Amino acid sequence: MRAVPDRIAFAVEAMAPRPGTRVLEIGCGGGVAVALVRERIGPDGTVVGIDRSAIQVDRARRRNPGDGVELRVARFPDIPGDDSFDLIFAIDVPAFRTGDPAVASAAAPLLRPGGELWVFDEPPPGTATGPVSMRISALLSEAGFAIVDMVERGRTVGVLAAPIASVEEG
Numbered sequence: 001m002r003a004v005p006d007r008i009a010f011a012v013e014a015m016a017p018r019p020g021t022r023v024l025e026i027g028c029g030g031g032v033a034v035a036l037v038r039e040r041i042g043p044d045g046t047v048v049g050i051d052r053s054a055i056q057v058d059r060a061r062r063r064n065p066g067d068g069v070e071l072r073v074a075r076f077p078d079i080p081g082d083d084s085f086d087l088i089f090a091i092d093v094p095a096f097r098t099g100d101p102a103v104a105s106a107a108a109p110l111l112r113p114g115g116e117l118w119v120f121d122e123p124p125p126g127t128a129t130g131p132v133s134m135r136i137s138a139l140l141s142e143a144g145f146a147i148v149d150m151v152e153r154g155r156t157v158g159v160l161a162a163p164i165a166s167v168e169e170g
């Protein structure tokens, strides 16, 4: 099997998806994280990976044959509104780099009670990681999330968030 990039291994380690859960990856690319998540959630879990690129979804399908994985060509937030997830995540996806919170806002109604949103990104070469975590946190706050945790390893930054309503209830 091809080597797993550190940033993806770190992201999956940080998220620690639980066995039996239903997980959505936005912008799954070639499906490397999908494969790692699948190992962790086991046969009772499902990981759904979406990407706007049919070429990437085709790669992800070849990497992840079999049960417990659904890979779709879709541009988030174009996903059935009646679906729901315990964990939604995105790694290095441009839609979470803009100042527009619409994409992040669309994730909130798809989360089950207690559900989590993780967003990972890296700074451009030669620049610091601090502004990246601040930018992601500001975007998620504006989108109606509470920031629960921030993690960092090497050049990769991750922000864990939960819908404000669920944090207040819990």
Ligand SMILES: C[S@@+](CC[C@H](N)C(=O)[O-])C[C@H]1O[C@@H](n2cnc3c(N)ncnc32)[C@H](O)[C@@H]1O
Residues within 6 Å of the ligand: 008, 026, 027, 028, 029, 030, 032, 050, 051, 052, 053, 056, 074, 075, 076, 077, 090, 091, 092, 093, 094, 095
């Ligand atoms: C830089 S790649 C990262 C791929 C993978 N997450 C990784 O870390 O290797 C960004 C991916 O996000 C996809 N993408 C960007 N915006 C998207 C959206 N709104 N919905 C679904 N996929 C999107 C792109 O097609 C691309 O495959």
